[in-house]
Amino acid sequence: MDYEVIVVGGGPVGMWLAAELALARVSVCVIERLEEPIGQSRALTLHPRTLEMFDMRGLKERFMKRGRPIRTGHFSMLNTRLDFSVLDSSSNYTLFIPQVITEQVIEEHALKLGVVVHRGMEVVSVREQGQGVEVVSVCASGAQANVSVMTAAYVVGADGAGSIVRKQAGIAFPGTDTTLTAVLADVELANPPENGVHSEYSERGGVMIAPVSPDIYRVILTTPRLINVPKDVPVTLEEVRTELRDLLGTDLGVTNPRWLSRFGNATRQAQTYRKGRILLAGDAAHIHFPAGGQGMNVGLQEAANLGWKLAGVIRGWAPDTLLNSYHDERYPVNTQFLRNTEVQTRLLDFTPAVLAHRQLHEEWFRHPEINRSMAEQISALDVCYPAAGNIPQHPLNGKRFADFELQLPDGVTSYAYDLLHEGRFVLLHLAQDSKVSNEFRHIFLSHISYVEAIAEELPVGWRGVHTVFIRPDGYIAWAISVEQTDIASVIKDGIVTLI
16 A cells, blocks of 8 residues: 555545544645645634644644634624634634635644655546555646546545545435525625624625635625526626625725635435545535535534544554444534524514514524524534443543643643543543552553543532543543443443443
């Protein structure tokens, strides 16, 4: 094999997956059609769970230095904003940051870990054979007849909605076609709105404006004239001017477009995220209307879910069947996510009935409990995976691991997320139980770190916790309470059951 894993697609999802694999010392390369990273801003939001994920790898500050925290988010451009500041997270905000910067930070991280990136190569064939997968690619520019044939134990398609990997694998992509479209424009504004931000929605249409950089503004338009324009019709600057004048009474001096795009609400999900030695992630696995800025975040989170599982199978400490849990865990999460975006899309109309529904939703979101519940869903803090069998029941099983302060045996104060920088499992022992300490203190497994610590202030639901087993992607595999009997044996069984 040329590599243990080949990732097709060098966007943020593919590059993050490659970095996670390289962190586990898996030989991995990325094949990317583009010769240079994208120049457009594209996605602009990193949500709380994604920021937590970066924090677990010691990378969060790199993003914070180049982005702007925002305490609220929106649901279908409703006037009642979602309040992220009340969320139980050390990242209780979204980070406004252009995708081009997000990709730069992730790629720098991946390259530092030893990921090999083949740019300017377009994959034309993916074929599973024997104990591996053959990938054929050609020079994307067509400048020369440069054909590359590489093999790997596994291939992951992170190559977008039109995924060649998904098509070559014969994985069905059921769902619905586009029924409405909206317009995105990254432009200069001679007369930007006050504070550079504006949002409104009425029977005349909807508009959202936000600064991408000191000179560039993102304009999103959803209007009665635009909503039925086919997705493949190019957007014109005059079209943007006309809609802004009708909505705001001024075109804000719009000029110098950097990116004009028309996007639709086609919603599809791959029938399976795994077929033999071929797997899918990101837009290759699901497409949707980009409502709430969730798409890239969801893809990054599933890359984190897949990375440690694929590494475990390749390194030999996990059975091949562990890869099935990638689909089993992420498919229902993404089904709920797609329903979320479909609901937002249905609120993007201008009939009296839909406008009345929008007003009703705005009233609902004024209730703190409803607002918080939706904020947790949009931010992915509510994701909880099914607990593995033969593990003692505990309310924390399957939930996300929240950050908190710990005091280590040497007296040093640390944050819990610091324990996950190396991408290993963490067996975190909090009870100062000498029998457990003696049993596991000298654990010598490359994929598990044993940590003893105490905490003066525990997160919600952690009172009485004896030991927790934390997955590399920051979810609690299982927790054991101090009331549990024969704890050492239960811990051994819990480790074996999972991996």
